[in-house]
Every structure is written in C-alpha cells, then in structure tokens.
Amino acid sequence: MSIPLIELAGIERIFRLGDSEVHALRCLDLCIAAGEYVAVMGPSGSGKSTLLNLLGLLDRPNAGTYRLEGRDVTTLSAEEQARVRSERIGFVFQSFHLVPRLTAAENIALPMILAGIAPAQRAERVAHALRDYGLENRSGHRPDQLSGGQRQRVAIARATVMQPALILADEPTGNLDRATGEEVMRLLEELNQGGVTLMVVTHDASLGARAQRQLLMEDGALQHDRWRSSETAADQCARPT
Amino acid sequence: MRTPDLIRFARDAATGSPLRTFLLVIAMAIGVAAVVVLTALGDGARRYVLNQFSSIGSNLVIVLPGRSQTGGFNPGNAITSTPRDLTVDDAQALRRASAVHRVAPLAVGTSEISVGGKLREIMVAGTTAEFIEVRRLTLAQGRFLPPGDWRRGLSEAVIGASIRDEMFGREEALGQLVRIGDRRFRIVGVLASTGQGLGMNTDELVIIPVALAQAMFNSNTLFRILVEATSRDAIEPAKTQVTEIIQLRHEGEQDVTVITQDAVLATFDRLLGTMTLAVAGIAAISLAVAGILVMNVMLVSVTQRTAEIGLLKALGATGATIRNAFLTEAAMLSVAGALVGFALGQAGAAIIRQLYPAFPAFPPDWAVLAGLGTALTTGILFGVLPARRAARLDPVQSLSRR
Ligand SMILES: Nc1ncnc2c1ncn2[C@@H]1O[C@H](COP(=O)(O)OP(=O)(O)O)[C@@H](O)[C@H]1O
Ligand SMILES: [Mg+2]
Numbered sequence: 227m228s229i230p231l232i233e234l235a236g237i238e239r240i241f242r243l244g245d246s247e248v249h250a251l252r253c254l255d256l257c258i259a260a261g262e263y264v265a266v267m268g269p270s271g272s273g274k275s276t277l278l279n280l281l282g283l284l285d286r287p288n289a290g291t292y293r294l295e296g297r298d299v300t301t302l303s304a305e306e307q308a309r310v311r312s313e314r315i316g317f318v319f320q321s322f323h324l325v326p327r328l329t330a331a332e333n334i335a336l337p338m339i340l341a342g343i344a345p346a347q348r349a350e351r352v353a354h355a356l357r358d359y360g361l362e363n364r365s366g367h368r369p370d371q372l373s374g375g376q377r378q379r380v381a382i383a384r385a386t387v388m389q390p391a392l393i394l395a396d397e398p399t400g401n402l403d404r405a406t407g408e409e410v411m412r413l414l415e416e417l418n419q420g421g422v423t424l425m426v427v428t429h430d431a432s433l434g435a436r437a438q439r440q441l442l443m444e445d446g447a448l449q450h451d452r453w454r455s456s457e458t459a460a461d462q463c464a465r466p467t
Numbered sequence: 468m469r470t471p472d473l474i475r476f477a478r479d480a481a482t483g484s485p486l487r488t489f490l491l492v493i494a495m496a497i498g499v500a501a502v503v504v505l506t507a508l509g510d511g512a513r514r515y516v517l518n519q520f521s522s523i524g525s526n527l528v529i530v531l532p533g534r535s536q537t538g539g540f541n542p543g544n545a546i547t548s549t550p551r552d553l554t555v556d557d558a559q560a561l562r563r564a565s566a567v568h569r570v571a572p573l574a575v576g577t578s579e580i581s582v583g584g585k586l587r588e589i590m591v592a593g594t595t596a597e598f599i600e601v602r603r604l605t606l607a608q609g610r611f612l613p614p615g616d617w618r619r620g621l622s623e624a625v626i627g628a629s630i631r632d633e634m635f636g637r638e639e640a641l642g643q644l645v646r647i648g649d650r651r652f653r654i655v656g657v658l659a660s661t662g663q664g665l666g667m668n669t670d671e672l673v674i675i676p677v678a679l680a681q682a683m684f685n686s687n688t689l690f691r692i693l694v695e696a697t698s699r700d701a702i703e704p705a706k707t708q709v710t711e712i713i714q715l716r717h718e719g720e721q722d723v724t725v726i727t728q729d730a731v732l733a734t735f736d737r738l739l740g741t742m743t744l745a746v747a748g749i750a751a752i753s754l755a756v757a758g759i760l761v762m763n764v765m766l767v768s769v770t771q772r773t774a775e776i777g778l779l780k781a782l783g784a785t786g787a788t789i790r791n792a793f794l795t796e797a798a799m800l801s802v803a804g805a806l807v808g809f810a811l812g813q814a815g816a817a818i819i820r821q822l823y824p825a826f827p828a829f830p831p832d833w834a835v836l837a838g839l840g841t842a843l844t845t846g847i848l849f850g851v852l853p854a855r856r857a858a859r860l861d862p863v864q865s866l867s868r869r
Contacts, residue, residue, distance in 0.1 A: 285862075308780065308783055308786075311783045327480070337783055339468060339469075339472045344469075384782070388783070
C-alpha cells in the first residue's frame with residue numbers, strides 16, 4: 227500500500243475579526259489517496275476555499291497537521307512551501323487569474339520561469355501544452371483577447387505545465403456558461419484519468435456528482451464524505467480514531 | 468528565477484503601465500540632467516575665471532601697498548601703523564633682482580578726456596613701456612609708450628578700443644591731440660579690443676606715462692607694481708627677492724603685500740570649485756525627490772498588482788523572487804531615467820556652449836558619475852520598501868482582491 231497523498235488531522239482554521247472569531251475550519255480530518263477525484267461542496271461560507279488554500283499551502287492552519295506525500299508540510303519554512311507549491315501543486319481559479327500583460331504562451335510559461343527552468347525546455351513544454359488544450363493559434367493573444375473558456379484553458383495549461391501531483395480548482399466553472407463549464411470539467415477529468423489527483427470546489431450538484439468522491443462541508447466541518455463506488459481508495463488511509 | 472527572465476519580467480511590468488514608467492523615468496531624468504547642467508555651469512564659471520586670469524599675464528608677481536593681515540608679527544609695524552607709499556623708485560629698484568624679467572609701475576586714477584567738444588569720464592593708467600609686455604596686451608594701431616626715463620615722459624597716450632570708438636567714431640585717432648585732465652596728449656596707439664574681462668577693462672582705459680599720471684593726480688604713490696619673473700620656476704624666488712628689496716628700501720619694514728598670480732588663481736579655483744560642489748548638492752536634492760517619487764509610485768504599483776503578486780506566490784514564487792522582481796523594476800526605471808537625464812544634461816550643456824562660445828560649460832566627470840550613482844542608489848534604495856511589502860503580501864488575501 228502506498229502512502230496517501232493528503233492526510234489532514236485535527237485541522238483548525240480560525241479567523242479573528244476584532245472581537246469575533248470565525249471558525250472557518252473545525253476539527254477537520256481528511257485523507258485523500260493519490261489519483262482521486264474529489265468534489266468539495268457545501269453552502270457559501272462553509273470553508274471550502276479555506277480548505278483548498280490550506281491544501282495548496284497558501285494558508286497555514288491554527289492547529290492540526292497536514293501531511294503531503296507523507297511529509298509534514300505545516301512546519302516548512304515559507305521558501306520550502308513555495309517550492310512544494312511550484313513542484314507538486316497546480317491551482318485553477320474561478321476568475322482565471324491570468325497576468326493581463328502576458329500572452330497566453332507567456333502565462334503558461336510563468337510557473338516554469340519562476341522555477342528557473344531553461345528557456346529551451348520551457349518553449350517545448352509550452353508548445354506541447356498549447357497543442358493539448360487547442361490553443362495553438364491563440365499563443366500570442368493576451369487574456370483580454372480570449373474568451374472565458376479559452377482563458378480557463380490557458381489557466382489549466384498553466385496549472386499542469388509543472389506536472390504537479392495535485393490540482394486544486396476553486397469553482398473553475400463559476401464564471402463560465404454551462405457548455406464551456408462542461409468542457410473545462412472534461413479537461414480536468416482527463417487530467418485525473420492521467421493520474422493527477424483532482425480536487426474541485428463546486429456549487430453545482432450535477433458537476434459534483436461526476437466526482438468519484440464528494441465532500442460536503444457545512445460551517446467549517448466535514449458533513450458527509452461519500453464515495454460513489456464503495457470499493458475505492460478509502461482503505462489506503464488509516465481512519466483516524 | 469533566471470536573471471534574464473527576471474529582467475524581462477521587470478521590463479514587461481514596466482512597459483505594461485507606460486504612463487507610470489514615463490513619469491518615473493522623467494522625474495529621474497530631470498534630477499540627473501539638473502546635476503549635469505548645473506555642474507557644467509559651475510565648472511564652466513571656474514574655467515572661465517581661470518582663463519581670464521591666465522590672460523592677464525604669465526609669471527606675474529604683484530606688489531601692492533599695505534600689509535595683508537596674514538603676515539607674521541613685526542615690531543616695526545606695530546609702531547608705525549601707516550604704511551609707506553610705493554614709489555616709482557621702488558619699482559625701479561626691483562629691476563635689479565635676478566629673478567625679475569620686467570617691471571611695470573602702475574598708478575591709477577580717474578579723469579576726463581575731451582576732443583572736438585566730446586567729453587568723457589575715463590580711467591587713467593600711468594605706467595611705462597614694459598606694461599604692454601607684462602600684461603600681454605596687443606595693439607590694434609600705432610605703438611605703445613616709448614621706453615625711456617620713468618621720471619619723465621612725453622605727452623603721449625594709448626587708448627582703449629571703446630574710447631577710440633566713442634571719441635573718434637570713423638575718424639583717424641592716431642596723431643590726434645586730446646585733453647586729459649588739464650594736459651594735452653597726442654594719441655600714439657590704440658589697444659586691441661579684449662572684450663569684457665575680469666579686473667580692469669582695458670577697452671575703457673587711457674594709458675599715459677607714469678610720471679605724468681602722478682603729476683596729474685598730484686601723488687607719488689603707485690597703485691601696483693607688476694613684476695614679471697624670468698620663468699615659471701622663478702616666480703617664488705622673484706617674490707622673495709621683491710619682498711626683501713622693498714623691505715630694505717622701507718627701512719626694514721614689511722609694509723607691502725606681494726602676491727603671485729598662482730596664489731590668486733588657486734584661491735579662485737577653490738572658491739568656484741566649492742560653488743560647483745554646492746550647486747551639485749542642490750541638484751542632488753532633486754534626485755532624492757525623484758527617489759521618493761519612485762518609492763511612492765512603486766508602492767501604488769504593489770497595491771495595484773496585489774492579485775498578480777498573490778498569483779505568483781500560488782504559482783510557486785518565493786518571497787525573494789517577488790522582492791527581486793520589484794527591485795529589478797525600480798533599478799531599471801532608475802537606470803533608464805539616469806541615462807535619459809545624462810543625455811538631456813549633456814545636450815543642455817552643449818546648447819549653453821553653442822549660445823556662449825566663450826563659456827566652457829563642460830560637466831566635470833566626477834559630477835556626472837556622482838549624478839548617475841546617486842540616481843541608481845536612490846532608485847534602488849527607495850525600491851526596497853515597496854519590494855519588501857510585495858514579498859510579504861498574504862497570497863490568499865491578495866488573490867481574493869479584485
Ligand atoms: N481572511 C478572512 N478573514 C476573515 N474571515 C474569513 C477570511 N477568509 C474566510 N473567512 C471566513 O471563513 C468562512 C469560510 O470562508 P470560505 O472558505 O471562503 O467559504 P466558501 O469558500 O465555502 O464560500 C466564512 O465565514 C468567511 O467569512
Ligand atoms: Mg469560496
């Protein structure tokens with residue numbers, strides 16, 4: 227049995243706003259195996275984004291431990307966390323977050339530039355990504371010259387170009403119409419079929435239903451953890467006692 | 468992040484907001500251009516004055532009556548406080564000194580010149596034939612005062628170019644009789660025009676024999692004795708010899724001041740050098756202002772690009788990478804501004820030289836280097852704060868900002 231990709235134990239995330247405290251995540255235990263496709267659902271403000279930010283090492287929990295590929299990443303320094311983000315994690319955002327002054331190709335190359343990968347290798351991988359996502363004749367276009375669907379494809383290409391183990395998508399279809407959203411989900415699911423672990427936050431129950439596993443959040447706590455077919459990877463994780 | 472990528476990234480960020488970049492580059496450029504132009508003016512003034520002084524004559528030692536306060540204590544001086552006059556005999560005595568080549572006594576006063584009903588106030592210089600050599604003057608017409616006995620003199624006068632023009636217009640001046648004070652003189656020469664210079668303007672001068680001038684002013688005293696040393700190396704010996712001879716003649720009292728042209732030059736050099744430095748300092752303030760502007764604009768830029776910074780962090784950028792990107796951008800803007808300012812400043816100095824050819828308005832090398840250096844350091848120094856702020860932004864909050 228291989229070690230699980232993600233292990234959360236006793237995670238707490240508390241935001242303090244003046245005197246009041248918001249428990250964005252409370253007493254969260256979660257175990258996700260490599261290659262899973264997980265949909266995170268729940269009402270607005272239930273802590274879905276907070277969970278994804280934590281998993282993506284953009285945020286630190288107030289309590290609890292987070293093991294990524296068996297390694298405790300909560301205690302890493304900021305620089306080490308940046309390195310883990312660069313090499314193991316890809317983000318897809320609701321509002322795309324492309325750099326407006328850069329072309330599609332340059333946006334896709336950005337994670338490799340930040341990681342210091344040589345230009346020749348970058349060009350090769352960007353060309354490959356443009357082909358994979360059907361963006362060959364859009365490579366020189368800036369984001370404002372692209373449609374919403376094309377922008378999200380550029381963002382997915384960017385998220386995958388470093389060949390991460392985990393892709394975190396926070397409402398990736400939230401700004402797209404139904405058909406384009408479908409197409410984007412299909413791309414993400416293809417990545418998952420290629421072995422990448424996929425976590426998608428969504429409001430849409432029908433989109434969520436396509437995932438192998440659904441997490442239902444409510445008020446910062448995990449309400450339901452449901453597998454579509456019961457035989458899967460659950461036994462990889464030693465259930466917390 | 469590789470260095471070329473860092474530079475390209477910073478360049479794209481800078482060109483991505485052209486107005487901001489333009490304003491910063493201009494602010495920096497104005498600062499550097501101010502340093503270059505103002506120091507060119509200051510140093511130009513220094514060179515101009517030095518040139519003017521050099522043209523007065525070379526290897527000059529000047530004797531003036533009265534002791535300068537900087538001399539040592541002399542008991543003889545303490546008793547008789549009024550200094551003895553400098554006389555023509557004193558001047559004549561100096562001719563014997565071995566380090567002395569030529570001597571010209573100089574008595575100065577004001578008088579009036581009149582000819583054909585025209586009357587004009589003038590400066591009269593009483594001197595001898597040697598004066599033209601010692602002062603390196605040139606004649607436009609005729610000849611200078613003839614050599615001869617210093618205690619006598621023919622009633623002959625040499626006039627400056629402006630006086631010639633005003634008194635005679637198109638008429639021939641040479642050989643004309645004029646009245647100066649209450650004596651009649653024949654004009655034997657006209658000095659070449661020297662234009663506006665420092666000290667005595669020879670264009671406005673009437674030169675007559677020293678004996679006649681002293682009679683005219685009813686005084687035995689001289690204004691100066693101009694001594695030309697035999698060579699540049701002989702200037703110091705000449706000074707010593709001149710001091711000794713006069714002291715001997717004045718019963719052991721050191722009641723004259725002997726200065727060399729070099730000493731005067733050095734004083735002016737120092738004075739105007741300090742002025743240039745002060746001007747450069749004032750100009751440097753505009754560079755500091757430009758630096759503060761860079762800082763504020765970069766801070767605004769950090770705020771505007773918060774979402775981008777959050778994204779870069781999500782994509783794996785470390786704090787150091789983001790800090791370097793912003794620092795590189797600030798440095799690039801400063802370099803661009805400094806270069807543009809350097810070009811503008813040099814162009815400005817060139818225009819000044821075109822307009823005033825006599826004025827050598829070249830910015831000194833040290834000022835150019837200091838200007839460029841200050842621009843770069845202020846730009847980078849004031850870029851540090853915004854860069855650090857960018858590096859410390861919380862990625863989650865940055866990303867949620869729209
Ligand atoms: N930076 C923050 N400061 C204060 N409260 C926050 C912050 N981020 C999130 N929260 C609060 O935490 C809770 C969970 O937020 P979030 O994870 O964004 O919910 P979701 O993505 O499920 O809509 C909400 O009540 C929200 O108001
Ligand atoms: Mg959310």
